[in-house]
Amino acid sequence: MLVAICLLAGLALRTDAAQPNVIVIMADDLGYADVGFQGCKDISTPNIDQLAKSGARFSQGYVTGCMCGPSRAGFITGRIQSTFGYYVNPAQPLDPKQGLPAGIKTVAHHMQQQGYVTGVVGKWHMGTADHQHPDAMGYSDWFGFLGGGLMYYPLDHPSYNGRYLTKEKPWSTRDMHHTLPMLHNGTPVEWNQYLTRELTEGGIRFIEKNRDQPFFLFMSYNAPHEYLEAPAITIAKYPPDSVSDVPGVPAKSRSIYAAMVDEMDQGIGRLMETLNKLDLADNTVVWFLSDHGGLKRTSDNGPLRGAKGSAYEGGLRVPFVVRWPEKVAPGTVLDHPVTSLDIGATSLALAGGNVKQTSLHGSDITSYMTGQSADAPHDVIYWHVGRSPQDLSGVMRDGDYKMLAKRGRVELFNIKDDPSESTDLAKAQPQRAKRMLVQWNEWNGSNAPPLWKQSGRKDYQYADYEWLKGTPHYQRTKEE
Structure with a gap:
């Protein structure tokens, strides 16, 4: 009996060990040509380039939408977002109707069912109501912000001159999004450094904490989304007269944008160093992509047509990489179209789940990315x-x-x-x-009605959530 128990325990350990960790690193508004492996000359991205060099890059890697919210909703749920009514960005961040619907199943839920600990760090943009928080959407640990962006420094930073500490006059919708508090599992936390560095440290903490169990981590960087902000020392690496001349992009904007991409690349390097230090790199699948094409006034999407918000290639095709040591051959270039939905389906399959028994719309592309099959993963793709x-x-x-x-x-x-x-x-x-x-x-014909309708009104919003206390967005209800 004792021998049998030991054999079963050993089998369980081997099964767990066979489940690879998964990290999905998603940039925000990154241009198609703004990383070195895509031909960029003016921005230093050695760590992102190393991911591509040591793994595979997809020359036709697509996302499910050309705007932040819809694209991320597709990735997070593993489903084409129009099939459940998510068509546009949440314009009013504190409106409980805007964002993911209650009860929808996500890729993280599926990974939890396979025994994975799940985490998300950074930008959420899926709504701020309790039923829309990451913990209600399958993430057991989350660190970041619920809006569509965040200022890159704490709101009391001297450069803001107190502008965001009080609301003396109405703010724009974007300001409302970008001034929500930083949260860890729903509790406000203080932070005191450049946002990209703060998020990187959040990702490192998650990896270190969960080193002994299979994990699924969504590293949802805010960079290089506007507002354009970066440490002066990094901006100094990119004088305006040294950056590439991109049509429609002011040199000064390009300089700061380059520094933001550089900072994100440094953060990715730190994440990879952590995996190596903990001896996790060989059993971790790392994906890198952007949530859609780059913004026209900051980014280079060449040679593609269009930009963020466009259905041309420049809005939907993104830098897209997977690294899996000893499984994906270094330097591989894969030319068949794939989509961000395939990340969730492939992750679930590698975790031991049955993709066909789920509502996921992506394909398991394991055999394609490992060279076992040269067949196209998709016959037809819809947006x-x-x-x-x-x-x-x-x-x-x-x-x-x-x-x-x-x-x-x-x-x-x-x-x-x-x-x-x-x-x-x-x-x-x-x-x-x-x-x-x-x-x-x-x-x-099978797409769903919109979860909410956009209103032309831009009224300032308040809410009585506990996590909003101490911010200009908090307001008690009448009952209080």
Whole structure:
């Protein structure tokens, strides 16, 4: 009996050891060409480049939306966000209707069911009501902020001149998002350094705390999302006269943006150093991507057309890397289209779960990224980029062809031959364009009504959440 027990215990240990840790590092508003492995010349990204060099990069890596909220909702749930009604960014951060719906299952929930400890660090942007907090969405440990961004220094930083400590006049919606408190598991915490560095340390703490069990960590950096802020010492590395001349991007903005990307790269280097120090690197799958294309006034998305907010390649195709030592061959380039949804499905499969028994929309691409299969993971990929199912704006990839529907207008491109989408083939190939539009419309018929409707009003919001006490956003209810 004792021998049998020992054998079973050993089997359990081997099973746990076979489950790789997973870290997903997501940048915010990073340009397609703004990392070295994509050809960037003016910004130093040695640590991100090393991820690509030691793993695989996907030349056609896509996200599910061209704006922050919808794209992240797709990744977090592992489902195309229009199928559950998430079409636009939450404009009013304290409106409980705006964000993820109560009870929706996420990739983190699935990973928890496989015995993983789950954590998220950084930007959330999925709502601020109790049912929308990360702990209600499958994350057992979370450190970050609930809005769509955060100022890069604490609000009492001298550079802000007290502007964000009181509300003497109405703030913009973006200011409302960017001044919510930093939280750890729902409790406000003080912080006193550059935000990107603070988030990196939060990620390191999570890794160190959970080194002895399989973990799933979503490192959700805010950089290089505006506002443009970075330590002066890092900005000094990128004088305005030394940065690349990107059309439409002021040199001064490019200088600060470069420093923000640099700081994020340094943070990623520290995360990788932690994995090496704890002897976890070989059994950790690390993904890196942006949540969508770069912002037009800061980023370089070349040679792609479009930027953040656009359904052209520059809005949807992003730097996309996976590193898994001894499983993914170093320096691999994978040219078939993949999407951010595949990260969740692949992670669950590697954890031992059955993707086909879930509602996840991604594919398990393990065999593709490890070289066991050269087949394309997807025959067809759909996007909805309108504001509701009735807003017939969307995208469809079918092989090398991409169809864009824009409220009645249809464009068609051969992405293999024309990645910059310079030649519209809709008139030259009308039957293909029509067929793809019909197929997209059929798919769109199953999309859900919007979870909320955008209002033209920009009223300042207050709420009585405990975690808001001490901020200009807190206001007691009438009952109090």
